[in-house]
Amino acid sequence: MLEVYLFINPISETCYQTEKKIIKLLAQAQNKIRFRVLPLLTLSTVSFAMQHVGVSSSIEHQVVDTLYKASLDYEAALFQGQKRGRNFLLNVQECTLRNNFKYTDEMVEKVAFKSHLDWELFKKDRQSDLAVKTFKKDQRIAAEMQITTYPEVVVTNTDFPDYAFSLNPQESFNILHKFILHPQDSVLCSNNHTHYLHSAKLNRPQKPIK
Numbered sequence: 001m002l003e004v005y006l007f008i009n010p011i012s013e014t015c016y017q018t019e020k021k022i023i024k025l026l027a028q029a030q031n032k033i034r035f036r037v038l039p040l041l042t043l044s045t046v047s048f049a050m051q052h053v054g055v056s057s058s059i060e061h062q063v064v065d066t067l068y069k070a071s072l073d074y075e076a077a078l079f080q081g082q083k084r085g086r087n088f089l090l091n092v093q094e095c096t097l098r099n100n101f102k103y104t105d106e107m108v109e110k111v112a113f114k115s116h117l118d119w120e121l122f123k124k125d126r127q128s129d130l131a132v133k134t135f136k137k138d139q140r141i142a143a144e145m146q147i148t149t150y151p152e153v154v155v156t157n158t159d160f161p162d163y164a165f166s167l168n169p170q171e172s173f174n175i176l177h178k179f180i181l182h183p184q185d186s187v188l189c190s191n192n193h194t195h196y197l198h199s200a201k202l203n204r205p206q207k208p209i210k
Contacts, residue, residue: 001031001032001033001034001157001158001159002029002031002032002033002034002155002156002157002158002179002180002183003033003034003036003155003156003157003158004022004026004033004034004035004036004153004154004155004180005036005038005141005145005153005154005155005156006018006019006022006035006036006037006038006151006152006153006169007038007039007040007142007145007147007150007151007152007153007154008037008038008039008040008150008151009039009040009067009150009151010039010067010070010071010074010089010092010093011066011067011070011092011093011096011097011101011103012093012150012151013093013097014150014151014170015093015150015151016090016093016094016097018151018169018170019037019086019089019090019093019151020090021169021173022035022153022169022176023035023086025176025177025180025181026180028180028181029180029181030181031183033180035082036082037086037089038138038141038142039067039070039071039074039075039135039138040138040139040142040147040150040152041064041067041068041071041135041139042139042142042148046063046064046067066101066103069103070092070096070103071135072126072131072132072135073088073092073108073126074088074089074092075131075134075135075138076122076125076126076128076131077089077112077115077117077122078134079121079125079130079131080117080118080121080122084115084116084117087115087116088111088112088115088117091111091114091115092107092108092111095107095110095111108126145164145166146166147166149168151168151169151170152166152167152168152169153166153167153168153169153176154166155167155176155179155180157183
């Protein structure tokens with residue numbers, strides 16, 4: 001089984017378009033695929049987001065706060081199912097981009113209803129310690145997989161668990177396309193945007209200490 005991890009900025013137009021493109025690709029796959037979208041919040045991604053949007057460094061705190069809130073809300077939405085969580089994320093991105101990157105509680109409530117979330121449950125979950133813990137866990141996964149930019153894809157194959165590969169889906173989408181649709185025939189060659197990662201330890205629980 002393939003496992004596809006997509007690391008994103010939750011309020012990025014580039015990530016929004018990339019998500020839709022990958023979801024469309026996965027719908028064509030014949031093999032079973034586990035797909036996860038993970039928010040990425042680091043100093044480098046904040047800096048990149050500010051430059052991309054064209055905002056001043058004087059509001060860096062506001063940018064970080066928006067990215068963090070959007071990430072936690074996405075984590076909370078996932079508690080009600082992967083499909084609803086991904087729909088929530090796509091709807092959040094669409095609304096945020098349409099409203100000049102403003103992120104308000106009123107907008108979130110509208111998006112939650114549009115995404116068929118239980119609003120009362122979502123309100124509790126978005127303020128919970130579990131949402132924070134889940135977000136921190138995703139940041140650790142990003143660090144283990146050596147992710148520093150977005151959007152970035154990591155693909156692992158449970159039939160060959162010793163290695164994974166990562167790529168920039170904007171610049172090497174053809175490689176991702178071939179591997180998703182024809183994993184048994186794909187020969188992955190390293191290039192400027194694709195590299196191998198030691199992945200054996202990434203998703204395996206550690207053995208208990210006796």
